[in-house]
Amino acid sequence: MDVTPQEYEQMVREQSKPSPLLRDMVWAFAVGGAICTLGQAILDFWKKTGLNEKDAASATSITLIGLAALLTGLHLYEKIAKHAGAGTLVPITGFSNSVASPALEFKSEGLILGTAAKMFTIAGPVLVYGIGASIVYGVILVFLGV
Amino acid sequence: MQYINAFVVGGIICALSQILIDKTKLTPARILTAYVVLGVILTAIGIYKPLVDFAGAGATVPLLGFGYTLAEGVKTAVAESGLLGAFTGGAKAAAGGISAAVFFGLLTALLFRPADKS
Amino acid sequence: MNGKRMGMATIRLERPPRVRAWAAVGGKKEKDGPLGAEFDQVFSDTMCGEKTWEKAEVHLQKVAVGMAANKCKLPVSALDMILAGDLLGQCVASSYAARGTQVPYLGLYGACSTMAESLAIGACMVDGGFAQRVCAVASSHFCTAERQYRFPLAYGGQRTPTAQWTATAAGACILTPAADDCAPVRITHVCFGKVCDLGITDANNMGAAMAPAAYDTLRTLLSDTGTQPKDYDGIFTGDLGQVGSRLLCELFSLDHIDISTVHDDCGKLLFDSKQDVHAGGSGCGCAASVLCAHLLPRLADGRMKRIILAATGALISPTSVQQGESIPAVCHAVVLESGGKR
CATH class of the missing domain: 3.40.47.40 (Stage V sporulation protein AD)
Structure with missing residues (x-):
């Protein structure tokens, strides 16, 4: 018997196991929360060394990014991420992982065309649209200010 | 107290994006991009700054916070130097994070070997 | 013809x-x-x-x-x-x-x-x-x-x-060639499949994209040869995995044909569900290695007399996935029989 694409879509939906949402959310909450708490501790540490608010925030980002890159190199980040999902994806550490992992993996195509050229295959859009949106915001501010 | 706020707010932001991952076909790259842009917008309309004051790293460490950094940077720079600031402010404020990602990414590639997943 | x-x-x-x-x-x-x-x-x-x-x-x-x-x-x-x-x-x-x-x-x-x-x-x-x-x-x-x-x-x-x-x-x-008496297995029929596409776009659900192709080729082979699923000791699809296998059985059940008793899938055989492979194995090497490691030895020593290997492929490229195209699939079937000098 021939089934239509619509009937088949229905069949597929019934047979495909959905992701375990509740379990995934608990993991994401716990790990994401833990990374943010660690970030808070690092922020407080940098403030204690005498950095001002802004510099301490930058230093915290740099520290977390360095830690995540190290964990990526040690192949631990992906092991945590398998369970944590958004918990490791959404914090700035996920940004670092998305830069370090293609850099490492595409080393086989050379340090120029592999590592360097592929470094922002995943994270590139974040910068493009993040910076793009901030410039739009700035231009709006300029015109509102005038 | 700051630590509990950071944990709870950071955790909630991550758990909400988990719903997007599980319930939609959005790829991680799309979700991250949306989060950064959303961070810029929320900061622009004044919602995100109070959240940062309340949760600290709980609001700045997720990628929404990256958008917040960009937007705050632009705001300060525009106040100082007008239109030029719209172009310099965001990247200047995020420079530490972006440069660190490039540098540590390169370092990771140089120091480690690709390995199998199991 | x-x-x-x-x-x-x-x-x-x-x-x-x-x-x-x-x-x-x-x-x-x-x-x-x-x-x-x-x-x-x-x-x-x-x-x-x-x-x-x-x-x-x-x-x-x-x-x-x-x-x-x-x-x-x-x-x-x-x-x-x-x-x-x-x-x-x-x-x-x-x-x-x-x-x-x-x-x-x-x-x-x-x-x-x-x-x-x-x-x-x-x-x-x-x-x-x-x-x-x-x-x-x-x-x-x-x-x-x-x-x-x-x-x-x-x-x-x-x-x-x-x-x-x-x-x-x-x-x-x-x-x-057929005259080689030392060879323990023979191929009696082959059926090249058509490209089937029922509109699945989720590249993380290949089994679902490929099941209609497996159904199409197997149905053609069975009807062309006038055989029933029970005439075979096994019908082995390649890489439908858990989801695709269930869908294949369901597609056949709409024709009131029960293949679940003889059907198995290379993607399910190769790995244990405890190995964290989610819906099962895939890749060209999956059907190839299951055939050579598991199926051919059983045909050679007579534990199985006649089987169908129906390997399925999802014909996508990274570009077609990014462009949001649905996933075309194909299935080719080979009938293998135990035979030759013991």
């Missing part, structure tokens, strides 16, 4: 070619799976001692071809033809593996259906008298496939429950 075709699309091989020898090689996860002990050789290092994973896949294929030829007491250079395929862009693993063999080579691409495609073409070649000793081989490697189709391995992404795990494995068969 000449005498070799029957029904809609099935080819009846007049002088059924033989499968003389075969070899299966795999990686560590395959070794730890239920079929681990049945592989001819396993590599615990995913690089197989090479510098890149692509080179490792070439190595897997070379070893499989060499071992299969060796079991026939032939040097690889004595083969008439190599029919080979893999998942890499431009089919390079096969081409590099064939480089230096001095054997005429055809590179095939049928995604995960490649092993059945190469066996079927090889069988036609031998039956037609165009070749006497044909090697059919296919390979895949988890790491090369993953970086081509998805994300870098060290990237922290989550796999959905419907995703399948590309096998790091290769399987090779040597086909010989």
Whole structure:
């Protein structure tokens, strides 16, 4: 018997196991929360060394990014991420992982065309649209200010 | 107290994006991009700054916070130097994070070997 | 229509070619799976001692071809033809593996259906008298496939429950003419499939995309040959995984045909569900290695008399996925019988 694409879509939906949402959310909450708490501790540490608010925030980002890159190199980040999902994806550490992992993996195509050229295959859009949106915001501010 | 706020707010932001991952076909790259842009917008309309004051790293460490950094940077720079600031402010404020990602990414590639997943 | 075709699309091989020898090689996860002990050789290092994973896949294929030829007491250079395929862009693993063999080579691409495609073409070649000793081989490697189709391995992404795990494995068969009494298995029918697409776009649910192709080819083969599922000791689809297998059985049940008692799937056989492979194995090497490690030995010693291998392939490229195209799929089927001198 021939089934239509619509009937088949229905069949597929019934047979495909959905992701375990509740379990995934608990993991994401716990790990994401833990990374943010660690970030808070690092922020407080940098403030204690005498950095001002802004510099301490930058230093915290740099520290977390360095830690995540190290964990990526040690192949631990992906092991945590398998369970944590958004918990490791959404914090700035996920940004670092998305830069370090293609850099490492595409080393086989050379340090120029592999590592360097592929470094922002995943994270590139974040910068493009993040910076793009901030410039739009700035231009709006300029015109509102005038 | 700051630590509990950071944990709870950071955790909630991550758990909400988990719903997007599980319930939609959005790829991680799309979700991250949306989060950064959303961070810029929320900061622009004044919602995100109070959240940062309340949760600290709980609001700045997720990628929404990256958008917040960009937007705050632009705001300060525009106040100082007008239109030029719209172009310099965001990247200047995020420079530490972006440069660190490039540098540590390169370092990771140089120091480690690709390995199998199991 | 000449005498070799029957029904809609099935080819009846007049002088059924033989499968003389075969070899299966795999990686560590395959070794730890239920079929681990049945592989001819396993590599615990995913690089197989090479510098890149692509080179490792070439190595897997070379070893499989060499071992299969060796079991026939032939040097690889004595083969008439190599029919080979893999998942890499431009089919390079096969081409590099064939480089230096001095054997005429055809590179095939049928995604995960490649092993059945190469066996079927090889069988036609031998039956037609165009070749006497044909090697059919296919390979895949988890790491090369993953970086081509998805994300870098060290990237922290989550796999959905419907995703399948590309096998790091290769399987090779040597086909010989019907007169070769030493060969324990023969190929009686082949059925090349049509491209089917029921509009599935989720590249993490390949089994669902491929099940309609498997259904189409199997239904054609069964009706062309006038056989029932119970006439076979097993109907083995390639790489439908858990989700696709359930869908295939459901599609047949709409025709009031129950194939669930004889059906199994290479993707389900290769790995244990405890191995965190989600919906099961996939990749050209999955059907190829399950055939060579598990199915052919059972046909050779008579534990199974007659089976269908119906390997399915999802015919996508990274570009077509990004452009949001739905996933076309194909399934090629081969009927294998126990036979020859005991």
